[in-house]
Amino acid sequence: MVTRTVPAVLLLLLVTAGCANNTADTGAAPEPAPSASDVIDLPVPSAKTSGPVGEPPSGRPNAGGQTITGTVTAGVEPNCLLLTDSNGSHLLIFDDPAMKADAAAGSKVKISGHSEPGMMSTCQQGVPFIVTSVEKG
Structure with a gap:
């Protein structure tokens, strides 16, 4: 019985010693976990690029001003709106x-x-299109 107790006691001592070494000996209290008030909302990327004027990060030139007419549809991801024309x-x-309020899902718009095309998005659908104006109808 003594032979079973000794390894168990040694294991307990090793585990306790290992835990004691994991605590910082700085005298400072441990940092609390971040709360919801610590979360920062980042702005939506603008159409401006850091490269030469008129070139998106992908290196391809902008397609210039476009006008698209159709019915706005909801994307598969929340808060994603799509408009489809002959180009996709x-x-x-x-x-x-x-402007977003004027282009709700189901609205016919111009x-x-x-x-x-080089802009990153979490929507996973369509080519990003920077909207400068919306007309209902």
Whole structure:
């Protein structure tokens, strides 16, 4: 019975010693976990690029001003709006919340803006399209 107790006691001592070494001996209290108030909302990327004027990060030139007419549809991801024309699906990116309200899912609209094919998005659908104006109807 003594032979079983000795390894168990040694194991317990090793585990306790290992835990004691993991604590910082700085005298400072441990940092609390981040709370919801510590979360920072980052702004939506703008159409401006850091490269030469008129070139998105991908190196391809902007397609210039475009006007697209159609019915806005909801994307598969939350808060993603799409408009499809003969060139394919366009992911609508709005800098102005008022314009986004005018282009709700199901609305027939005429939008103006330009494509940003190199822009990253979490929507996973369509080519990002920076909207500069929205007309209902």
